[in-house]
Amino acid sequence: MSRALEVGLYVFVLASFLGFTVISRVPGLLHTPLMSLTNAISAISLIGSLLLAGSGHGGFATALGAIAVFASTTNAVSGFILTDRMLRLFRLRRAPSSGDDP
Amino acid sequence: MGVLISVAYLFAGVSFVLALKWLSHPTTARRGVRTGEVGMAVAVVATLANAEIVDVRWIAVALVLGVAAGVPLGLLVPMTAVPQRTAISHAFGALAAGLVGVAEYTLRQPALERFTMAALGIEMLLGFLTVAGSMVAFGKLQGVLRDRAWTYTGQNAVNLTMLAAAMVLVVLLVIEPSRTVLLAPLVVLSLAVGVMLVIRIGGADMPTVISLLNGYAGLAAAAMGFALDNRLLIVAGALDGSSGFLLSVIMCRAMNRSFTNVLFGGFGAEPTRDATERRPYRQVGPEETAMILDAAQHVIVIPGYGMAAAQAQHVVRDLSELLRAHGVDVRFAIHPVAGRMPGHMNVLLAEANVPYDQLFDLEQINPEFPRADAVLVVGANDVVNPAARTDTHSPIYGMPILDADRARTVIVVKRSMRAGFAGVDNDLFYLDKTQMLFGDAKSVIGQVVEELKRLPARTAV
Numbered sequence: 327m328s329r330a331l332e333v334g335l336y337v338f339v340l341a342s343f344l345g346f347t348v349i350s351r352v353p354g355l356l357h358t359p360l361m362s363l364t365n366a367i368s369a370i371s372l373i374g375s376l377l378l379a380g381s382g383h384g385g386f387a388t389a390l391g392a393i394a395v396f397a398s399t400t401n402a403v404s405g406f407i408l409t410d411r412m413l414r415l416f417r418l419r420r421a422p423s424s425g426d427d428p
Numbered sequence: 429m430g431v432l433i434s435v436a437y438l439f440a441g442v443s444f445v446l447a448l449k450w451l452s453h454p455t456t457a458r459r460g461v462r463t464g465e466v467g468m469a470v471a472v473v474a475t476l477a478n479a480e481i482v483d484v485r486w487i488a489v490a491l492v493l494g495v496a497a498g499v500p501l502g503l504l505v506p507m508t509a510v511p512q513r514t515a516i517s518h519a520f521g522a523l524a525a526g527l528v529g530v531a532e533y534t535l536r537q538p539a540l541e542r543f544t545m546a547a548l549g550i551e552m553l554l555g556f557l558t559v560a561g562s563m564v565a566f567g568k569l570q571g572v573l574r575d576r577a578w579t580y581t582g583q584n585a586v587n588l589t590m591l592a593a594a595m596v597l598v599v600l601l602v603i604e605p606s607r608t609v610l611l612a613p614l615v616v617l618s619l620a621v622g623v624m625l626v627i628r629i630g631g632a633d634m635p636t637v638i639s640l641l642n643g644y645a646g647l648a649a650a651a652m653g654f655a656l657d658n659r660l661l662i663v664a665g666a667l668d669g670s671s672g673f674l675l676s677v678i679m680c681r682a683m684n685r686s687f688t689n690v691l692f693g694g695f696g697a698e699p700t701r702d703a704t705e706r707r708p709y710r711q712v713g714p715e716e717t718a719m720i721l722d723a724a725q726h727v728i729v730i731p732g733y734g735m736a737a738a739q740a741q742h743v744v745r746d747l748s749e750l751l752r753a754h755g756v757d758v759r760f761a762i763h764p765v766a767g768r769m770p771g772h773m774n775v776l777l778a779e780a781n782v783p784y785d786q787l788f789d790l791e792q793i794n795p796e797f798p799r800a801d802a803v804l805v806v807g808a809n810d811v812v813n814p815a816a817r818t819d820t821h822s823p824i825y826g827m828p829i830l831d832a833d834r835a836r837t838v839i840v841v842k843r844s845m846r847a848g849f850a851g852v853d854n855d856l857f858y859l860d861k862t863q864m865l866f867g868d869a870k871s872v873i874g875q876v877v878e879e880l881k882r883l884p885a886r887t888a889v
Binding site: 330375 | 452472489495499523531642661670671675779
């Protein structure tokens with residue numbers, strides 16, 4: 327087993343355990359924001375896409391990389407904004423009528 | 429520079445964990461989002477500083493377009509469309525993973541190692557499966573495709589064969605990574621498996637399927653981390669994956685069904701029982717409903733997908749505010765699988781300005797039903813069917829339900845007597861204590877609100 331694989335597996339298994347523990351504490355109330363936040367976080371595949379699109383590996387790789395950068399950026403940006411919009415809605419007392427976001 | 433980049437990635441990984449940790453309570457949740465944003469920004473800046481990046485032209489274009497698409501998407505998507513947007517974002521995330529997989533596979537020829545190939549194979553299989561599956565899920569949620577499950581005989585055999593074939597292709601590629609002719613078939617087959625898996629899923633199973641696709645998208649990102657030897661990608665993918673799988677388990681448990689049953693059971697394809705003998709039921713109008721609710725001390729509202737479909741969350745809020753002003757204690761009971769994605773009802777009610785301390789989940793609220801004077805069921809069906817407790821032959825037997833039938837009076841808002849998603853008749857509707865209030869939830873509850881406004885406010889007892 328190569329060293330990269332070994333370290334990778336350690337990281338993967340431990341991060342999964344950590345994920346299960348932390349996420350099982352998220353109440354059902356916030357499951358929709360949870361999904362949209364983890365979505366935004368997994369848009370970190372952006373860094374893989376950036377490396378691919380920017381390393382000058384020729385037209386094919388650059389094109390695929392650029393599409394991947396576009397897709398991940400869209401996810402990251404919209405995911406964080408939407409999660410925040412949702413979380414702002416969870417209030418204990420009613421906001422003054424209007425209904426719009428403050 | 430390399431060290432700085434590693435430290436930045438570690439920082440980002442830690443902020444992602446903290447972001448999820450702070451999501452455990454509504455009061456700290458927004459801090460979590462900020463933290464996640466900072467982590468993401470730091471990781472991106474660190475990556476751009478990487479010496480491997482020699483040409484930023486296409487990156488700049490793609491980043492600008494991505495922000496241009498992401499900002500309006502994040503700001504403008506209505507809360508009712510959040511399930512569709514979630515499906516789309518799973519597709520986008522998985523697309524990025526799949527495309528990076530294809531490019532890396534091509535670039536690393538002919539000296540591709542087996543281990544890297546295995547990671548790339550899993551990345552492409554899960555990536556493209558999730559892209560296609562999420563697009564079908566999007567189509568169903570958006571109403572472009574039929575909401576019902578699409579089934580035919582031998583479907584499981586076909587699906588399993590296709591999935592097995594895709595896995596065989598991955599194995600063949602791992603044995604001999606230079607077999608580039610297998611790349612295109614792998615991509616096509618993975619896409620096809622995604623379509624076939626989700627096309628057979630009916631609307632009410634969407635919460636499970638969306639969660640499952642979430643898990644696959646996370647695993648695809650983690651596989652990319654293995655292929656690129658990037659620990660941050662592995663961490664983020666593992667977090668996303670564990671969240672998706674945990675939510676699918678919660679959804680399955682809330683329906684007392686297994687993964688296999690959701691994916692291969694074809695539940696909700698067609699009504700499993702013919703419309704049985706016509707049993708008598710009682711009907712009620714908006715005026716009488718207003719009086720019943722107004723006379724109650726404790727009222728529990730049970731919203732379901734019907735409330736979302738009718739966009740009735742705002743009139744439901746008006747109703748509960750009015751009742752509260754009249755001295756009635758109103759609470760909301762949320763079943764885990766109500767709606768089209770986990771937590772769907774909570775977001776809709778929060779958007780309608782219902783304070784979250786009035787929203788209760790199944791375990792919290794079930795002991796309260798015997799003390800409730802009235803229960804108002806708005807567009808929910810299977811999640812309040814007492815057959816789940818008693819009828820061992822019912823397809824929903826064993827599913828945890830909200831004990832609406834234990835309240836003193838039950839009012840069910842429903843369009844007609846049609847059976848729910850599971851195709852089973854609901855005994856709750858035929859109880860002596862139950863009264864049916866027929867009509868579109870939004871308009872009929874609006875009428876109840878109008879009636880309520882005419883009643884004089886009660887003086888506190």
